[in-house]
Structures are given as C-alpha cells and as structure tokens.
Amino acid sequence: MAGVLKASHLTRRFGERIAVDDVSFDLAPGEIFALLGPNGAGKTTTLRMLAGLIEPSSGSVVLNGETVTPDTSPRLRGQIGFLTEAPGLWDRLTTRQNLTVYARLHGLADPGRAVDAALDLFDIRDRAGDPAAQLSKGLKQRVALARTLLHEPRIVLLDEPTAGLDPESARDTRALILRLRDERRAIVLSTHNLDEVERVADRVAVLRSKLVALDTPARLRARLFGARVRVAVAGAANSYEQVLHAAGVRDVRFDGNTMSIALDATDGQTPGLVRALVQAGADIVSVTPEEQPLEDVYLRLLEESPA
Amino acid sequence: MKRITALMAKDLAELRHSPGIFIPGVLTGLATIVYPFMIAIVIPYFAGERLSDSSDFEIAAEMYRLQPSARALSMEGAIQAFLFQHALIFMVGLTTVTGSMSVAAHSVIGEKQARTLEPLLATPLRTSELLAAKVVGAAVPGLLLMALCFGIYLIAVAVFAEPGVWLSLLNLRTLSLVFVTGPLAALLGLQLAVYASSRVNDPRSAQQIGAIMIVVPIAALQIAQFVGGIVLTSSIIVAVAAALAIANAILLRIGIAVFDREAILTRWK
Numbered sequence: 241m242a243g244v245l246k247a248s249h250l251t252r253r254f255g256e257r258i259a260v261d262d263v264s265f266d267l268a269p270g271e272i273f274a275l276l277g278p279n280g281a282g283k284t285t286t287l288r289m290l291a292g293l294i295e296p297s298s299g300s301v302v303l304n305g306e307t308v309t310p311d312t313s314p315r316l317r318g319q320i321g322f323l324t325e326a327p328g329l330w331d332r333l334t335t336r337q338n339l340t341v342y343a344r345l346h347g348l349a350d351p352g353r354a355v356d357a358a359l360d361l362f363d364i365r366d367r368a369g370d371p372a373a374q375l376s377k378g379l380k381q382r383v384a385l386a387r388t389l390l391h392e393p394r395i396v397l398l399d400e401p402t403a404g405l406d407p408e409s410a411r412d413t414r415a416l417i418l419r420l421r422d423e424r425r426a427i428v429l430s431t432h433n434l435d436e437v438e439r440v441a442d443r444v445a446v447l448r449s450k451l452v453a454l455d456t457p458a459r460l461r462a463r464l465f466g467a468r469v470r471v472a473v474a475g476a477a478n479s480y481e482q483v484l485h486a487a488g489v490r491d492v493r494f495d496g497n498t499m500s501i502a503l504d505a506t507d508g509q510t511p512g513l514v515r516a517l518v519q520a521g522a523d524i525v526s527v528t529p530e531e532q533p534l535e536d537v538y539l540r541l542l543e544e545s546p547a
Numbered sequence: 548m549k550r551i552t553a554l555m556a557k558d559l560a561e562l563r564h565s566p567g568i569f570i571p572g573v574l575t576g577l578a579t580i581v582y583p584f585m586i587a588i589v590i591p592y593f594a595g596e597r598l599s600d601s602s603d604f605e606i607a608a609e610m611y612r613l614q615p616s617a618r619a620l621s622m623e624g625a626i627q628a629f630l631f632q633h634a635l636i637f638m639v640g641l642t643t644v645t646g647s648m649s650v651a652a653h654s655v656i657g658e659k660q661a662r663t664l665e666p667l668l669a670t671p672l673r674t675s676e677l678l679a680a681k682v683v684g685a686a687v688p689g690l691l692l693m694a695l696c697f698g699i700y701l702i703a704v705a706v707f708a709e710p711g712v713w714l715s716l717l718n719l720r721t722l723s724l725v726f727v728t729g730p731l732a733a734l735l736g737l738q739l740a741v742y743a744s745s746r747v748n749d750p751r752s753a754q755q756i757g758a759i760m761i762v763v764p765i766a767a768l769q770i771a772q773f774v775g776g777i778v779l780t781s782s783i784i785v786a787v788a789a790a791l792a793i794a795n796a797i798l799l800r801i802g803i804a805v806f807d808r809e810a811i812l813t814r815w816k
Contacts, residue, residue, distance in 0.1 A: 254813060285813075291669050294809045314671045322669040326662035330557065332564040337557070344553035345670040387666065 244269055244426045245290065245395055249299035252285050259285045261449045262299070269394065270424040272417065274437040276538055277447035283430040284325065286447065287397045290428060291322045303395065318346060321393035325400050327384035331373035335364060335383050338372055339390060346391035358386040378409030385416060396420055396427045402436055414440055434534045446538060452545040461532050464540050466491075467503040468530035469510050474523035483520040487513055500530055550672050554680035555687070562650065562688060572646025572689060576696035579642055580703065583634035587627045588707050598626040624709035631704055632716055635697075639729030642696050644736050647689030651740035652754035654681040655811070656747065665812060674806045678799065681741045682734060689737075690730055697725050723784050731791035735798060742802045745811065 243266035252260040260282040267273050275283045288294045290301055292313030301308040303316050329338050339358055343351035359365040362382050367375060375383065381401070388396065398417070402410040410433075417440050420427055431437060437444060437457070444460060446452040453460055461467070473480070478494040484501060491502035503509045514527055562568065591598055598604055599622040609625075620628060658664035667677070705713035743753035 314673050318671040324665045328663045328666040341557040
C-alpha cells in the first residue's frame, strides 16, 4: 500500500540537545499510528516536523510523494490537519467565527458551507453563536477538531486529543478518530493514554528521542512477553499436561480448571492445541487470548531503553 | 490576499470586543485637536490680542501665504493656518500610533500567549501574509481614528478659525501628509512593533520599542518645524513618503527574515 506520509531519519537538535534522533516510519491511508513516550520524548517535535512547522536538522518528511521544505511547506500544510495540544480558539470570537477564519485561511471555495457542515458533523450547531470562552473544555476540543478537519485533510496529526476530557467526551473523540480511519485518512496520534492507544491504534511507535519500538500492539506484546492463551476446561486442567507437551507446548501454567499456554507465534497455533485437547477428551469451556496490558509493554520498552 | 484579509478580519472582530484599547488613541486624538486651537484661538481670545499683533509669527505667515491656497488669507488667517497645518503632524503620527500600537505590540505574542499561534501557523499561511495581516490589521483602527480626527479638526477650523483657513488646509501638502506620509510613517512604527512582538516574550517590550521608533522622530520633526529648521514643503513630504514606502518594503523583508517561527513555537513559554 502506498504511504501518504514518510518520515526518514528525522533528527532535530535544539542547541546541544537532541529532541528527536533518527526516527523513521511511514503511514498508509486508513491507518492510525500512535506515538507514545514520556514527557520530552520528542512526540510534539516529531508532529511539528511532520506538519512542516519546524524543519528537521537532518532527515526528511515526504507527504504524498512531495518532500516538505521551507518552499513547499505552506502548500503542503493545506493537506494536513494538525490538532495542537491546546485547542487554541480565539476566546472572544464565536464558534462559527473561529471556524470561518480557518475556512478562509485554507482557501475553501465556500467557507460558510464548510463551516455549516463542520458544525453539523460535530454536533455543535447550537453553540455556533457562543463565544469560545463560554465553551466547556470538551466542547472546545470538539471545535478544535472541527477546525482541524474543516479542509478535509487526508493526513491528520493529533497531539493528545483526549487530554483533560471527561470520559464521555474522550469516548466521542475516539469514535471520531475511528471514523476518520474508516474514511481512509492517515492519522498520527500522540498521546499518553495507553488505553486509548489500545482501543484505536493499528501501530505504535515508542519514542525516547530515538525510536525505541515500532510495531502493532499485538506484536510488541508477543515480542516482550510472548503470546499466551488461556483455556478453561471442565475439571482439573493439569490432567492435560502430557497432551500439551506432546503437542509441543513447553511453557504451561495450571490454576484449577484453567491453563495458561505460551504460544510460539501470535496466531496459528491455538486451533491445533484446542483440537489436541478435545481429542484427549477435554470439555473446553472457553479459549481466550491472554493479553499483557499495553502499559506493561510500554514500561518494559522504556526500561530496556533508558534515557 | 484572501488569507491576509481573513486574518485581518479576525483581528478586527476581536478588537470589537475590546473597545477600551482605543481610549488612549481617542484621548490623544482629542488632545491633538484641542491644542492648536488653544494656541491659535483660545489663548489670543482670552489675552485680548490677535496673533498678527505679534511679530513672532510674521515670517511664518509670509511663508505660509506663498502657498497658492493661502494667498487670499488675512495675516491673522495665515498665522492660524500655519499653526493648524503644522499641528497636523502630531495628529497624524500620534493618533495613529497610540490608536494602534498596543494592538500591534500584542499581535504575535498575544496569539502565542493565548496558544492560538500554533494552529494558525499550521495553516498554509505564509510568514509574509501573517506579518502583513498583523501590521495592516493593527494600523486600520488607528488610521480610521486619525481620519475621523482630521474630519473633526477641519470642521472645527471651519467653525472657529478665520474665514478661508479650513479651505487653505485642503492642499496637496496636507492631504499627502494625512493620507500618505502619515500612514506610511505609522506603518513603519507598527511594523517594528509587530516584529518586536514576534521576538520578545513580553508585549510591553514590543510596545515600547515600536512607540519610541515613531514618537521620537515625530517629536523631532515637530520641534524642527517650529524653530524653522525644516519647512515641510510638498516636495519634502513627497520625498519623505517615497523614503517611507521604501523603508516599509525593506522592513517587511527584514521582518520576514527575522520571524523565527521555530523559536516562537519551541522556546517561548
């Protein structure tokens, strides 16, 4: 699949300090790519380089086949929607006025219609005439998201989109992010919210100036903790130990009527194990993949890559 | 151009919610209207003397009457016209600058402090467009205020001064001063304030830098006029206007060069 965004060996120095060090990744349409990392890990700097707001000290960003340079960045910024960490609304202006300014800055043919469509899409038409200062934090974030998507960018950069939101607003924001993926937009999501990443991200990059890891959450889990499956049977689980060893299982833990089996690969092995157990007479109650929380994966990755 | 007008319209819409910001400009405008009337009309009236009774203004009156539009004026009218015309430079310079300086000084750092600058910079807006919008957007209220003051000034001159004085003020020299040279000088000061606003961490610093760059030359020019060091003829005003236009263009280029969006985004707190 052709990438819409390609970051190659991105490095950014601020004086002696290296904020981002040799980071490379690419992004396909309809993909949600999460950037994780502790404070100061270079997430926002990376997003700013992707958005053409600051130049990399070395390396490059290519958007839709075109390299971002000082000359091309004003035009290429029109292909990107960048939700900054703060909503950044003009408090004295109304919701509609805020959006209209951006519709005009993006040179939309019919700013009024684009703003009306955004107000409807984000369900904020009833607050269109309210000054931004009077909006709740969740509503401000919704308006900021509407502003980010006003010009229908194919690449969307989101810097902590749910930070400080109440659970309902955060859920709505996640639903929107998933909807953007369904619309085949490429999304880079910078966040500290691991639960959010778990729910929406297709791939995860863990940053600590350098790229510590980059993969799907499932593969990262498997790499660090191994893949396991939990099988519950009627009766004592440890009576099937020999069967499992015969099926090639080397690591199995028993607890009453359940067994936790280490898999060699993330998928493909489970059906054979279940078949062997059934053939041995096991009454299988349930089979569930055993997933280490992403938080454990993240913390383990950071432990293995000290600052 | 559309992006410049979009940003200017936004700035003006925000200013409508802060009318208090124009109080210094309005007070300055009123002062620049009142003070020449004090000298030319009020003080002579209460002193019981006409300006033409004093020999102090003879040379000024004769010089002023060399202008085609002033030949028909009486000696008293010519002296009044001289005073009213020379006081205009204060109105043009100070009213515009005080009406707009705080707007210009807050223009970039205000966006940064409100955390609205980064989303703005993430649009296709170019640095030149951002700066042009900020400078012109800041200048518009001051220029409108100055034009309003000029209108009131003319009406007041027509009502209170000698017959024909107000008409003598409507010459190329005055009009170019009010509508060309003055605004260009104001733009220069406001550009400096906007660029200072993009370089400092405190809007007060930007305001001071911009103000001093315009107030000092205007004050010097005014003093030089009154002591006879400089006579602002039409040709001098046109030459100054041309120099100011060039200076504005050069300053815009410098402003674009020194506008460090990276430093603004990454180092300002």
